Amino acid sequence: MLSSPRLTSGILGYTERKFKDTVSTVGGAFFLKQWGPYNISIWDTAGREQFHGLGSMYCRGAAAVILTYDMTSWQSYVELEDRFLSLTDTANADCIFAIVGNKADLTDSHAQPSDPEGEEENKPARMSVSSSSLQRKQVNREDAMALYARVLHYKGLDEKACLPAESMxxxxxxxxxxxxxMLFETMFELVVPSILKKRNEGESSTVDLEAPSTGKSNKAGCCT
Known part of the structure; x- marks a missing residue:
């Protein structure tokens, strides 16, 4: 995933219940996510400029790439295309792409945290976030969809034959x-069938990075 560090924390929050292992890397992080009977490999490149040269290595052979920008920063959106799109050249030819705006909590009251179910009676009522306290969204959904179309064009893919921008x-x-x-579950549901199809056709989609102690390990690859 070519992302800001804030989405990295989101990955950790999503995976901490289910990840088998986390391995820190120079310029990013590697995770294994247990999803049903499969282990999904996730590379997080952190997106910082000093690690830009490592991006193509992380994306090599990727079945999916998540390109992330800051919804409150138009500059981050511009840099995402200018600096990072070329790093996807080493991804699989049929790689699935998602365009993700982060920091929705700063622009949308619906993205604010809520009290856990059942605790409302024991806590003071939470004040709703007023529209005046929210930041202006500098990158709209329409901008993200336009970038998705440009990504497909850059990769030489037929937009009509690919997943619609509304879904990605x-x-x-x-x-x-x-x-x-929702983001990761959607990506996994799309990626796993594609990898299984390749496996049935005799293609190897990932490098086995660990020897399972017992039983047969099913691995799927996803560079995010």
Whole structure:
């Protein structure tokens, strides 16, 4: 995932219940996510400029790439295309792309945290977030969809034959977890069948990074 550090924290929040292991890397992080009978490999490149040169390595052979921008920063949206799109050249030819806006908690009251169910009676009523306290969204969903179309064009893919932009553009908050689960569950549901198809056709989709102690391990690859 070519992302800001704030989405990295969202990955940790999503995966801490289910990840088998977390391995820190220079310029990013590697995770294994248990999803049904499969282990999904996730590379997080952190997106920082000093690690830009490592991006193509992380994306090599990727079945899916999540490109992330800051919804409150138009500059982050511009840099996402200018600096990071070329790093996807090493991804699989049929790689699935998602365009993700982060920091929705700063622009949308619906992305704010809520009290856990059943605790409302024991806590003071939470004040709703007023519209005046929210920041202006600098990158709209329409902008994300336009970028998705440009990504497909850059990769030489037929837009009509690919997943629609409406399904592959997300607005999330790594801080509150808003839509983070939906993002990864959607990606996994799309990626796993594609990898299984390749496996049945005799192609190897990932490198086995660990030897399972017992039984047979099913692995799927996803560079985010």
């Amino acid at each position: 553009c997300f607005e999330t908050s790594a801080k509150t977890g808003y839509n983070v689960d």
